[in-house]
Amino acid sequence: MKYTIDSCFRVTSLAKLAGPLNPIRAFLLLLGILLSAPFLRAQKIDDASVPDKQTLQLLLQRIDQLEARVRQLEAEKHPAAVATPSPVPAQMSAPPATEGEQQQAETAEPERMDVSKTLLRMRGFGDITFHGDSQKGDTNSFSLGQLNLFITSDISEKFKFLSEIVFEGGPDNIFGATRGENNTFGVDIERMVLQYSHSDFFKLAVGRYHTAIGYYNTAYHHSTWFQTTTGRPFLFQFEDRGGILPIHTVGASASGLIPSGHLGLHYVAEVGNGRASRDPITEEPVQNVVDDQNHKAFNLALFARPDAVRGLQVGFSAYHDLLAPMNSPRIGESIFAAHAVLIRSNYEWLNEALVVRHSPDGTPRVFNTPGFYTQVSKQFGSYRPYFRYQYVNASNTEPIFPDVGLRHGPSFGIRYDASETVAVKLQYDYTALRAQPGVSALALQVGFTF
């Protein structure tokens, strides 16, 4: 019987040799030997034919001791393997000696299929502003900005869901025409995208997304916290806040890298419903469910992020749609945009220019609305002073947005990062208008993420 116990000792020694990193493996080896023990013992029984109860008792005690030792080893190892919560569902287990790649790949799947767990990850953004301006009729006000619930879900290795659900106060302002009442809140699904990621060279997204016109629109979405300034440049203002661009598109977008070495070329190709063009103009400007015509809007963007200049992005985009306002001829809409931005940790310089071109059918006249902005900022510790100049010039007879006109002027301010998730901004804007007195405005905003 001593022979059997010695076997156990040898196994224990082997387990020790295997090291504390592999207790489960050691336990399995131990278990295998222990299971074979009855056979070894049976041989002895044949020899002696008298059961030795005392030895059996010793053996059982030894098993208990060994099991306790395995538990102790596992307990010692467990705290070391504790990980912080992660967005990547993956199972942690000790490396089994014979486990292959296929088995490894399956480790992430069970959590996705576990209906008792949610796959949603949520992040919130919000802002509150106190502002006033010199325009007649305007009052100094505290304003609740957008409450943005940003939700993502890692559906599978290739598919991801992303959405922005935004609560914001009215009224809406569509090309100067107001819609809705003051101080009432509404809910918008600003983005709802299912992304398929085949490789770095091809990604496909379907749903409602920000149109890849220029840089700002896809770099900054519905959160002021990310932005240096208190708001978007006028050129990239949202459709329901007086903006002139089709900021949102419902459709499909393909994007990816273009093999180009150190040049870092990227492409974006989009097709979607485009903006609403029928009267009344105060209808929802984004065609979320029904397109008002069969023609689709197209957009193609190319940009480069060269390795040689870290943080530099230069690119251009071309957008085309056909608008069909009621009781007037169809209008071809083309938008050409170019940008050059340099963004580093403590410095940013954004430059974008675009032209919106409307060409009504049956007339030789073409309406060009040019616009640009430049923005520069520099970080000093928690402070980031910034300056922006913006310009847009629409004809008074522009067929789609006649109320925009000419507006241009500087903005300057300072952003103070009170913590990693809270930013306080103070901004002054001066906007010169065509045939109207200029408007000075001041805003103090606190933007945050939670």
Place this chain on the structure above:
Amino acid sequence: MPRLAGLLFILASAVFSIAALSYAFAPDPGRLPEPQNASEQNLAIVVNVSNPISNLSMSELRKIFLGERSHWPNGRRITLVMMEAGQPERAVVLRDICQMNETDFNNHFLHGVFTGEVLVSPKTLATPVGVRKFIFNVPGAIGYLRVSDLDSTVSVVRIDERGPEDKGYKLHVPPRSPK
């Protein structure tokens, strides 16, 4: 204009007060590790053993660690493994590969996920053992370990054709502080 000037004064006062108070009580932001010394170890970049990648340029590595590359050439999605904030290994990666501080790195990923350009945030693990196990279990994972923490369950990737044992290797980590 007087109304505007009054408003400006009130707002400026408010901002200054908040800034002054916050500055007075602000914690010291995360600092990069102390300068290198002779007793430093090398930090190895490691991937799953099934990953055929054996060499990466520093530029490629940077893109991977910033989430600008989301797939390996074999189509497998890249899962980045980082150690917790405050660990010297992480600080070395942020300094030498990402060239960012902790705040910028976190904001970069938050922004990347928000724009949709970054598919997933890094997986954060507490210990080298955790990193090793995770990389063993996830075929697309990439992370980093001190040379002394390496074993056969992970595969080491050379950087610019240099392995951690080679002269001129760029990633060095300070020795662990005694417990």
